Amino acid sequence: MWPNLLMYLLILASIPTRLETEAYQVLHLADFHLDIDYSIHGNNKKMCHEDGVQRNETLGEYGDYMCDAPKPLVQHAIDEAARLFPNPDLIIWTGDNVAHIEGYGWEVVLDAVNQTTSLLFSRFPGKTILPTFGNHDYAPSNSFVSESSLYTATWQLWKEKLGDQNKETFLKGGYYKYRLRNATAVVLNTNLYYMANNAYVNFTDKNDPADQFAFLENELANAERCPNRITENCTSTIHIVAHIGPGVFERTPNFTWFRDEYNERFLNLTVRYANSIGWMIFGHHHTDTFHLIKDSKENVVQLALMAPAVTPWFSDLPGAGANNPTFRVYDTDAYSKIEDIHTYYINLDELNKNSTTPFVFEYSFKDAYNIQGDINPNSMSDLLQKFKTDDNLFKKYIEYNTAFWKPEMPVGVYRGAQLCSMEYSDYPRYYNCLAEYSKSSEPSLKLPIFSLLAIIYTELFL
Numbered sequence: 001m002w003p004n005l006l007m008y009l010l011i012l013a014s015i016p017t018r019l020e021t022e023a024y025q026v027l028h029l030a031d032f033h034l035d036i037d038y039s040i041h042g043n044n045k046k047m048c049h050e051d052g053v054q055r056n057e058t059l060g061e062y063g064d065y066m067c068d069a070p071k072p073l074v075q076h077a078i079d080e081a082a083r084l085f086p087n088p089d090l091i092i093w094t095g096d097n098v099a100h101i102e103g104y105g106w107e108v109v110l111d112a113v114n115q116t117t118s119l120l121f122s123r124f125p126g127k128t129i130l131p132t133f134g135n136h137d138y139a140p141s142n143s144f145v146s147e148s149s150l151y152t153a154t155w156q157l158w159k160e161k162l163g164d165q166n167k168e169t170f171l172k173g174g175y176y177k178y179r180l181r182n183a184t185a186v187v188l189n190t191n192l193y194y195m196a197n198n199a200y201v202n203f204t205d206k207n208d209p210a211d212q213f214a215f216l217e218n219e220l221a222n223a224e225r226c227p228n229r230i231t232e233n234c235t236s237t238i239h240i241v242a243h244i245g246p247g248v249f250e251r252t253p254n255f256t257w258f259r260d261e262y263n264e265r266f267l268n269l270t271v272r273y274a275n276s277i278g279w280m281i282f283g284h285h286h287t288d289t290f291h292l293i294k295d296s297k298e299n300v301v302q303l304a305l306m307a308p309a310v311t312p313w314f315s316d317l318p319g320a321g322a323n324n325p326t327f328r329v330y331d332t333d334a335y336s337k338i339e340d341i342h343t344y345y346i347n348l349d350e351l352n353k354n355s356t357t358p359f360v361f362e363y364s365f366k367d368a369y370n371i372q373g374d375i376n377p378n379s380m381s382d383l384l385q386k387f388k389t390d391d392n393l394f395k396k397y398i399e400y401n402t403a404f405w406k407p408e409m410p411v412g413v414y415r416g417a418q419l420c421s422m423e424y425s426d427y428p429r430y431y432n433c434l435a436e437y438s439k440s441s442e443p444s445l446k447l448p449i450f451s452l453l454a455i456i457y458t459e460l461f462l
């Protein structure tokens with residue numbers, strides 16, 4: 001009797017597992033910011049570049065928290081990703097290969113992109129790798145236009161991965177789609193929407209630069225119409241991947257990314273087609289966070305995940321700072337579900353002391369946050385509600401936010417910036433949310449000036 005019952009239960013328990021779709025592992029590397037001028041004899045107040053001054057102490061061979069990543073750090077991150085995950089189904093690489101420097105030309109951009117491309121492609125031969133640009137992958141940074149020579153030059157590096165069918169959109173605006181196993185990735189060049197993008201004045205169509213919104217909407221509408229989950233020519237699920245995501249920077253109050261009208265348009269599309277969108281994955285923040293997307297009735301309909309960076313670079317935006325180097329893996333199914341997210345990191349000081357220090361497991365979303373089921377808009381919305389009242393849980397998030405670089409519980413408007421950026425990707429409701437936290441706290445008074453300065457000097461920031 002008992003053995004039979006046990007057998008029965010075991011069979012029952014195994015049925016859902018067998019009916020579940022195949023596992024699909026996605027490796028994500030974000031924000032290398034390779035700096036070929038990094039020097040152990042450099043000045044860490046000047047990007048660790050040499051300045052002619054003799055110093056008694058040298059900087060770390062693998063980098064410095066004040067500066068961008070030297071080649072050994074980029075190489076180590078890629079080697080370690082390949083050691084831990086030798087056979088991912090998909091690799092997402094969300095751009096920003098060039099360092100936070102100024103006054104450089106195209107040679108620097110193409111060299112950085114070529115070096116990171118060579119490292120990644122040679123370490124993962126034959127793998128599907130989806131690259132995109134970050135706002136620094138341009139000369140000068142933040143000047144993205146349609147039909148740039150950047151797209152022509154990088155097409156030569158990436159065309160074998162992307163395939164001829166993507167040539168037209170890639171050369172037009174640096175964006176493309178890619179059919180995955182049972183879903184389609186739409187990889188966007190959202191640098192066109194960045195508030196700091198100086199080329200805005202030159203856009204021929206300010207409503208839809210490089211026709212990228214039309215492309216995105218067309219793909220989403222096709223997915224909605226797709227008769228089955230997958231056919232030869234369509235899939236019901238679209239994953240959105242880009243460097244900059246919609247919403248606000250979580251560490252600096254009121255620091256928005258997209259221009260207002262582009263943020264609204266982007267969110268409108270993700271709300272309208274929420275049921276056809278699988279994952280939304282971005283980099284750019286250098287920190288580990290997420291944004292919920294809500295419809296006009298406050299229903300949470302989508303989730304945007306921001307992956308932390310490889311570069312440790314210190315941002316002097318108010319409330320920002322540095323981070324430990326990271327990469328992550330999403331355990332997904334073949335369609336749209338993210339079952340869990342595993343982030344790996346390395347303590348940069350330890351690595352500089354011992355060059356064989358490995359990247360180690362940092363945390364699992366499911367385990368650390370005790371999430372039942374998969375990582376979806378509702379489970380993450382529940383988590384955010386808990387952050388507001390459970391300081392121990394919120395403290396974990398703050399530690400992971402910088403991969404343990406000087407974690408400090410934010411107070412006043414900085415706490416508001418964290419919580420409101422996660423809750424509202426749209427600016428109007430974000431501002432209302434933040435106002436609740438600004439009332440009682442003194443630092444807020446100085447912020448508009450800081451933010452203004454930050455916007456003016458934005459090339460230096462992220």
Ligand SMILES: *[C@@H]1O[C@H](CO)[C@@H](O)[C@H](O)[C@H]1NC(C)=O
Nearest residue numbers: 043052053054055056057058
């Ligand atoms: C470097 O070391 C020498 C000898 O120990 C010392 O005299 C000098 O002050 C040091 N210089 C700096 C910049 O620390």
Ligand SMILES: *[C@@H]1O[C@H](CO)[C@@H](O)[C@H](O)[C@H]1NC(C)=O
Nearest residue numbers: 110111113114115117118119
């Ligand atoms: C890119 O890098 C590879 C490998 O380092 C090198 O052989 C090639 O000449 C480079 N190409 C360009 C365009 O810089």
Ligand SMILES: *[C@@H]1O[C@H](CO)[C@@H](O)[C@H](O)[C@H]1NC(C)=O
Nearest residue numbers: 143145197198199200201202
């Ligand atoms: C805008 O176009 C003008 C005229 O072609 C050019 O001089 C300027 O550099 C462009 N600005 C940007 C930021 O691309």
Ligand SMILES: *[C@@H]1O[C@H](CO)[C@@H](O)[C@H](O)[C@H]1NC(C)=O
Nearest residue numbers: 226227228230231232233234
């Ligand atoms: C898919 O597209 C190809 C070429 O564009 C076409 O020949 C084929 O009939 C389409 N298949 C379906 C199921 O729509």
Ligand SMILES: *[C@@H]1O[C@H](CO)[C@@H](O)[C@H](O)[C@H]1NC(C)=O
Nearest residue numbers: 261262263264265266268296
């Ligand atoms: C977004 O949607 C709202 C509500 O439908 C509409 O009023 C607004 O004009 C849309 N904004 C943009 C930029 O498309």
Ligand SMILES: *[C@@H]1O[C@H](CO)[C@@H](O)[C@H](O)[C@H]1NC(C)=O
Nearest residue numbers: 350351353354355356357358
């Ligand atoms: C360096 O790190 C490796 C891996 O953690 C360890 O096996 C080795 O003993 C360390 N070496 C030193 C000199 O501490």
Ligand SMILES: *[C@@H]1O[C@H](CO)[C@@H](O)[C@H](O)[C@H]1NC(C)=O
Nearest residue numbers: 253254413431438444447448
């Ligand atoms: C944030 O921006 C909004 C809209 O511009 C403004 O009303 C508010 O005072 C700002 N809040 C802070 C804390 O700077």
Ligand SMILES: CC(=O)N[C@H]1CO[C@H](CO)[C@@H](O)[C@@H]1O
Nearest residue numbers: 020021022180181182230334
């Ligand atoms: C669940 C699942 O993975 N279904 C299909 C996805 O697409 C491949 C073909 O690329 C099929 O073999 C799978 O059965």
